[in-house]
Amino acid sequence: MEFPVIEPFTSGHTANPHWKLRGSAALNGSLELTPNQKGKAGTAFLDQAFSSKLGVTIDFDFAVAGGIDPTFGLGDGFCVYLIDGQYTTEPGGLGAGLGYAMERRATPPQPGVTGGYVGIGFDNFGNFASDLAGPDGPGSRSNMLGVRGSGSGTEGFRWLTGVQVPNGFRADWKAGAHLQVSVIDGRLTVRRSSTADPNGTLLLDDYPLTDQPGQQQMPPTFKLGFSAGTGGATASHQIRNLKVALPVHMSLDMEGPIQADAGQRIHYLVNVSNSGPNDAPDALVEGTIPTQLSDVRVECTARDGAVCGPASTSDGLHQPVDLPVDRSAQIVLSGKIDPAYEGPMTCAALISSPTRANAALQHHDSIRTQVTIPPANADQEIAGQWQQTWPEDALGHVVSSNLKMRANQDRVVEWEIRFDVPEGTRVNPVQQQWYQVKEDGQNGSVVLASPGDGKHTIEPGAGLTVQVQMLYPSKAVAGTGELRNLRVAEVTGG
Known part of the structure; x- marks a missing residue:
């Protein structure tokens, strides 16, 4: 049979x-x-x-x-x-x-x-x-x-x-x-x-x-x-x-923010792996994409011999993956939140196969994100990238970005810029900054803050640009260089 x-x-x-x-x-x-x-x-x-x-x-x-x-x-x-x-x-x-x-x-x-x-x-x-x-x-x-x-x-x-x-x-x-x-x-x-x-x-x-x-x-x-x-x-x-x-045993877990700003580009990470006992050449990751997202993009990174097929988002997420035993892949699903939306939204994903039976303990996961209208937004513009060969303790691939902030309604005096980065990534130590670097990315998150002089404010209509250089372990890890879950928060006290 x-x-x-x-x-x-x-x-x-x-x-x-x-x-x-x-x-x-x-x-x-x-x-x-x-x-x-x-x-x-x-x-x-x-x-x-x-x-x-x-x-x-x-x-x-x-x-x-x-x-x-x-x-x-x-x-x-x-x-x-x-x-x-x-x-x-x-x-x-x-x-x-x-x-x-x-x-x-x-x-x-x-x-x-x-x-x-x-x-x-x-x-x-x-x-x-x-x-x-x-x-x-x-x-x-x-x-x-x-x-x-x-x-x-x-x-x-x-x-x-x-x-x-x-x-x-x-x-x-x-x-x-x-x-x-x-x-x-x-x-x-x-x-x-x-x-x-x-x-x-x-x-x-x-x-x-x-x-x-x-x-x-x-x-x-x-x-x-x-x-x-x-x-x-x-x-x-x-x-x-x-x-x-x-x-x-094809397991799936998701990562993503539980809070986000309207108008922000949000990123969900979907991690899948196959621990056997059989190969899964026709694994399929399917997902529900929130209707509040536009400009939806998918990036699939296969590891150790897995192979990502062509993805589709026309009717939810459809990402084929060839998953041999003990192989894995990571899928990054991103989209821009409707600037006028405020409330919850849910992204869900599951992994299955038309020819195999998935016996993993967790093959389905979801992230519920609460969206609020922020005091300010930021857009990323990649200004350049290069391989850094000096100094010895800061080798890697640099992506330089201009983060263009704009206030939605009122002037923002003290602010923080937050985004997520891959493991092994940090703010380039060679770069000199006029702003504060509160978290440099070594824990997976970057936090940049206003210098506290009251001069670098975000004005409605005028905006403010921050240049940041991120040092990735390699060009492959940098990918497109897009910063994940980029958002601006107003600091109001303490």
């Missing part, structure tokens, strides 16, 4: 003909594993083997609703399972077995799946943790993520681990409820997310499936299935938007 497997389950048929629907499983706008009826068990089983060596991540949306008896509530739950790739299977036990494990209460006992390796149960009612589904469970526990191990028929299915989840697994489609199940190097991770929580919450982190008592050796290949069961308690268990893919 080739990855990725993309299966919306929203039509009356599957894209892959190797799906086998058994028991109560049916397609009706989603993959409905059980209807909201008593005593049902359904399985959707992909009868194609895939290698267990590279890992697998299973992403899908879910909805669980119904319940016809208020005494019981919702029941029982649903399950994602992997079996040994050399077998095929029918549904496991209904009710407590969640369609994966056995159901001992039935007469005769209902068998579990054939060649099962692991079943991850999302159990609202709680009997998946009881001895009805197999040995060694803690007893019935409602709202439980439970993991049962290897088993076949009426043998095995030992309880491995579990965690109670507040409010269980009740959801409708509007919530964007989503689950991600990853098995990488024999270790299991489960994350739940939603529209309100895009990075998600870890329910189970890196749990070792191998070498557990009663656990079979991890087979060379797996086959994948979904199942669900009801007993006296009922629910409709539905799945949509399935993606089965090779896992990557």
Whole structure:
């Protein structure tokens, strides 16, 4: 089988003909594993083997609703399972077995799946943790993520681990409820997310499936299935938007100002990296660009063998990146804030891949910036740049800029100019200044201040120009020489 497997389950048929629907499983706008009826068990089983060596991540949306008896509530739950790739299977036990494990209460006992390796149960009612589904469970526990191990028929299915989840697994489609199940190097991770929580919450982190008592050796290949069961308690268990893919851990974090001035050019830094275990040749960084920004620009710097593709900002940020394992890139998104705007604005970004499944803890981030009308603004005009070869302790690439300040309404007597610079950058120590240098950039920020003589004021209409030379470690680090998040603040006391 080739990855990725993309299966919306929203039509009356599957894209892959190797799906086998058994028991109560049916397609009706989603993959409905059980209807909201008593005593049902359904399985959707992909009868194609895939290698267990590279890992697998299973992403899908879910909805669980119904319940016809208020005494019981919702029941029982649903399950994602992997079996040994050399077998095929029918549904496991209904009710407590969640369609994966056995159901001992039935007469005769209902068998579990054939060649099962692991079943991850999302159990609202709680009997998946009881001895009805197999040995060694803690007893019935409602709202439980439970993991049962290897088993076949009426043998095995030992309880491995579990965690109670507040409010269980009740959801409708509007919530964007989503689950991600990853098995990488024999270790299991489960994350739940939603529209309100895009990075998600870890329910189970890196749990070792191998070498557990009663656990079979991890087979060379797996086959994948979904199942669900009801007993006296009922629910409709539905799945949509399935993606089965090779896992990557592509993390994303953003940097940007929490305060900015109207009319200022603002800069957001988006840092992305891939820690593996697989390459991501088609990673895509997408972002929401605030509508208050104009003259939007994107600069992508790839590191250590990563490659940035051509960017687009016509409908939000779209930046392709080829991210091999242990490679990274930084994207600088900038734009000029509407001079008349005052209030909050938010920039957000996420990283994904059409062929890989992102299992990183953080793949989405956002910056909320409060914009105010400033007493003065500054524009940068690059006056020149050169390689500085003397003195020995000040070698690098110099960018000389004229910072043209203008007051918006009233005269500004005492002021500070602030902007951000890359690591290793500082105000050129060779340059002589008539203004104060309060922070020279070695901490990532530059602060230039009026000399305090009351003579270098910013007048409405007249303006004031400050020349500053910035010394970068190299021309590559300097880039275009544009100063990040340049703004002017009025100093009013103390």
